[in-house]
Amino acid sequence: MKQLHSCHVTPQKGFSLIEVVLAIGIFLVTVLALVGLLGPTLQSVDEVxxxxxxxxIVNTINAFLQNSQDIAPRASKFDAIYTAVSQDSATILVFRAYDTNDVISLKVGFVGETDQLARISDSDVTNGSEVFAAGTVYRAVLTPSSVNPVDERADAGVNSYPRYKMNNATPATYPEGSFAMEVRIFAEEPSLTFDDASVLADLQLKEPIFTYNTAIVR
Structure with missing residues (x-):
């Protein structure tokens, strides 16, 4: 007769319910902490x-003012810029746009400039039925700066924009070798109704994305 041998199975110790709950809790806390860090990180990337x-944009504007051969190619660049800015303001538009071959290129120029080479207008942004600008249009408004000598400028008051005007309307009677300008940069999204005209009363109520001073020399 065969004998039956008893077999003893040693029970394997598993995780208790409390241990599982604690592990899940630690995991969730870690995930929530990482999610909390994600927001500031993305914000920092966006700010950069x-x-x-x-x-x-600032480098583009400065390079255009200082080095562009398109500004008054047959006359004095200093005289042209001084005449445009000294008594009021001048506007530069900077943006990227599609050409007829759908190639994106940088556009920069003065609004209302008489010379075709340095002129830019709303027709470069849109033709009314199609938008050519490939992204944000930056409007840089140039006005006389407080850095100019006190006896060469008139102060219209802190509530005025532009605040300063030069006493000498023509560069020929301006005695200094340089002319300082305040540059306020505004960001605008292009649209079919984009207008290149800078209404200073409206811009005065808006917050520029950046303001700085620059200068041109004779």
């Missing part, structure tokens, strides 16, 4: 991108 974009 905006700073880089503003820096690029």
């Amino acid at each position: 991108e905006k700073t880089d974009e503003v820096s690029s």
Whole structure:
């Protein structure tokens, strides 16, 4: 007769319910902490991108004012800019736009400039039925700066924009070797109704994305 041998199975110790709950709790706390850090991180990345974009726009404006051969190619660049800015303001538009071959290129120029080479207008942004601008249009408004000598400028008061005007309307009677300008940069989204005209009374109520001073020399 065969004998039956008893087999003893040693029970395996598993995780208790409390241990499982604690592990899940720790995991959820870690996930929530990481999610909380994600918001500020994305905000920081966005701020860095905006700073880089503003820096690029400032460099573009300065390079255009200082080095562009399109500004008054047959006359004095200093005289042309001084005449445009000294008694009121001048506007520069900076943006990227599609050309007829759908290639994106940088556009920069003065609004209302008489010389075609340095002129830019709302027709470069849109033709009324199609928008050519590939992204934000930056409007830079140039006005006389407080950095100019006190005896060479008139102060219209803190509530006026532009606040300063030069006493000498023509560059020929302006005795200094440089002319300082305040540059306020405004960001606008292009549309079919984009208008290149800078209404200073309206812009005075808006917050520029960046303001700085620059100068041109004779």
